[in-house]
Amino acid sequence: LKILRNSFISLMPITIISSFFILIVNFPIPTFTRFMEKNFNLLWTTALPSIPNAFNNLIGLFILISIAYNYCKIKEKDYILYITSTIFAYFIFLPLESPDQLIDSLGSQGIFFSMLCALMTCGILTVSFKKKRKINLHSSVPKEVAESFEYLLPLLGTTLVLFFVKLVLVIFKIENPSSMINGLIQVPITNLGSTLPAVIIINLGITLLWFFGFNGSYLFNSVMNPIYFSLNMENLLSITNGEVPPNIITGTFQSLFINYGGSGSTFALILAILFFSKNSDKKSIAKVSFIPGLFNINEPIIYGLPILLNFRVFIPFILCPVVNTVIAYFSMSVGIVAKTNGIQIPWTTPPIISGFLASGVSGAFLQMALIVLNIMIYAPFVSTKKEGTFIG
Numbered sequence: 461l462k463i464l465r466n467s468f469i470s471l472m473p474i475t476i477i478s479s480f481f482i483l484i485v486n487f488p489i490p491t492f493t494r495f496m497e498k499n500f501n502l503l504w505t506t507a508l509p510s511i512p513n514a515f516n517n518l519i520g521l522f523i524l525i526s527i528a529y530n531y532c533k534i535k536e537k538d539y540i541l542y543i544t545s546t547i548f549a550y551f552i553f554l555p556l557e558s559p560d561q562l563i564d565s566l567g568s569q570g571i572f573f574s575m576l577c578a579l580m581t582c583g584i585l586t587v588s589f590k591k592k593r594k595i596n597l598h599s600s601v602p603k604e605v606a607e608s609f610e611y612l613l614p615l616l617g618t619t620l621v622l623f624f625v626k627l628v629l630v631i632f633k634i635e636n637p638s639s640m641i642n643g644l645i646q647v648p649i650t651n652l653g654s655t656l657p658a659v660i661i662i663n664l665g666i667t668l669l670w671f672f673g674f675n676g677s678y679l680f681n682s683v684m685n686p687i688y689f690s691l692n693m694e695n696l697l698s699i700t701n702g703e704v705p706p707n708i709i710t711g712t713f714q715s716l717f718i719n720y721g722g723s724g725s726t727f728a729l730i731l732a733i734l735f736f737s738k739n740s741d742k743k744s745i746a747k748v749s750f751i752p753g754l755f756n757i758n759e760p761i762i763y764g765l766p767i768l769l770n771f772r773v774f775i776p777f778i779l780c781p782v783v784n785t786v787i788a789y790f791s792m793s794v795g796i797v798a799k800t801n802g803i804q805i806p807w808t809t810p811p812i813i814s815g816f817l818a819s820g821v822s823g824a825f826l827q828m829a830l831i832v833l834n835i836m837i838y839a840p841f842v843s844t845k846k847e848g849t850f851i852g
Contacts, residue, residue, distance in 0.1 A: 461682040463534055464575065467526040468685045472804065474522065478515035479696070479803035481508055483817060486699050486801060512700050517563055519693060520570035520638075524550050527578035535586065541611055542582055549581040549622050550574070553629070555636045565638035568693035572646040573638035575686060584621050588614035646690060653687040654709040656789050663718055663781045670723045671777060673768050677723060688714055696802030705799040708792045712800040715807045716814045717788040717823075718781050720831050722758025725780035727811070728834030729773070729842070730761055735835070736843035755808045776841050780834045787833075788826060797822040 485508050487493055496504045515522075528546040532539045553573075555561040565573065591614070634640055652658060662680050669676030688711030695705035695712075721727020730753045733739075733746040742765065749761040767773055791797040798819040805817050811831060815823035 463527060463530050463579075465678070465682040465685060466530040466534070467523065468689060470526045470530060471522055472806075474515065475804040476806065478512045479805070481511040482696060482700060482801070483803050485509055485512070509700065512696070516693070516697055516700060517567045519568055520566045520574040521547075521550070523571055524574040524578045527575060528582055531578070531582040535582075537582075537586070538611070541615070542585060545585055545615060545618060546578050546581045549618075550577050552622055552626055553577065553637050555638075558636075561636050561639065565636065568690060568697060569642050569646070570638040571686065571690050571693070572649075573641040576641060581618065581622070584618045585614060588617040591617070650687050650690050650694075653684060654691055654707055656709070656785070659709055659714065659718075659789075660782055660785055663714075663785060664778065667723050667778050667781055670762065671767065671769070671774065684714075685711070692800075692802045692804065694802070695800060699801045699803075705801060708789055708799055710800050710802060712802065712805060712818050713788065713792075716800070716805065716809075716811075716818050717826065717830070718784045720756070720784075720811050720827070720834065721753035722756050722762070723781070724758070724767065724777040725784060725831075725834045726758040726761045726767070726777075727753040727756075728780065728831055729767075729776070729838045731831070732835045732838035732842045736839050738843070742842070754810050756810075757808070773838075773841055776834075776838045780837055783833065783837065784830050787830060791826055792819075797826045 485504065524546055525543055528543045529539060531537065532542045554565050564570065629635075629637055662684060666676035666680050669679065688709075691707045691710040692712060695707050695710055698705045719725050721730060726749075730746045730749050733742050734750070737743055737746070745761065745764045749758070749764060752758070752760050762768055765773075767777060788797070792799050800818045800823075803817065805814050809817070811827045812824045815825075815827035817823075819826070
C-alpha cells in the first residue's frame, strides 16, 4: 500500500501541470474561452491541448515507472535495473501490432494493468535475486562490468517467467491483457467505488479512525487512490474531448467537496468556535488553527482542542462529512452543480477557490453553502453556557 500511495504522490507534479493546461483550455468563464478561440485559434485548439493529450495517452506508462521507482526506493533495489525491466515486461504484454489498442493501454484504461505489471515484475526480480545465483568474474574485471553481469541470471529468470505468462496468454488467445484487466477489474472496482453508499462508508471510516487517533486518510486513500485516479482521468478525458464528465464521485469530489479543513470538516468547527464559543481558551486554539485549517490541515484543531476521543463533538464530527457527501452528490446528479472536471487540484487549495477550479462558479457556491451548513451543525456543540458540557 505504501508503494502505491507514494507512486501516485510522485505523479502529482506532472498531473497538476497537465491539469493546469486543461483548466486554461476549459476555463469556466465562457466569455474568456470565446475570446481566446476567436483571437488565438491555432494556439487554443492545437498547441495547448497537446500537453494534456500527451499526459492522458501516457498515464499508464507513468504509473508503471513510478511504481517501479518507489518499489526500489522502499525496498532499496537497483533503480535502473528494476525500471527498465518493468518497462520491458510492460511492452511484452501490450498489443504492439494495434496502434489504437496500444494507445488505450498506455492511457487511463491501462492504469490497473500498469499497477499489476509493475508489482509483478518487481516481485519476480526480487525473488530471482534471493536465489543468489550470479556470474562471478575475475577480480581484474572492472567493478561496473562485474556488477552488470551479476544482474544477468536474475534478469534471465525474470524474462523466462514473463515469457511463460505471455505464452499462456497466447494459448488462451488473450491478445490485449490490459483490456482484459480493464474489463475484469478496473471497470467493476471503479463502478463500485463511485457509488454514493461506498463514499459514505469510506468517509465514515476515515472520520472514525481520526477520532480515535489514527490517520484514516492515509489508510483509506492508499486503497482508494487508484480508483479515484481512474475516475478523475475519465472526467479529464471527457473535458479534453469537449464532452460532459461521466462521474460524480472522483478523487476531486472526495478531496474538495466532503471535508473542509480536514476530516470532520473541522474548518467549520473553527469558525463555529470563533463565532459562538464563550470559552477564551478554545477561541485561542481556533485562532491558531485557522490558517492551517484554511489549507485543509487539521492536526492543530484535532490535537489542540482536542477532538481526539472527545465524545462531546463526536456527533457533528461524524455527521458533517456524511451531510456534505449526500448534498454534493445530489447537487451534481440533478445538474445544479457541474460535475468535477477531473483536474488535479492540490488538496491544500482553500475552499471556494478549489470549488471554482473543479466545477466552476456552481462549485464555489456549493462549498460556501456546505461550510455555512457545517457551522450550523457545529454551533449547538460550541455555544452552550454550561461549562464542560461540550467544548464551549
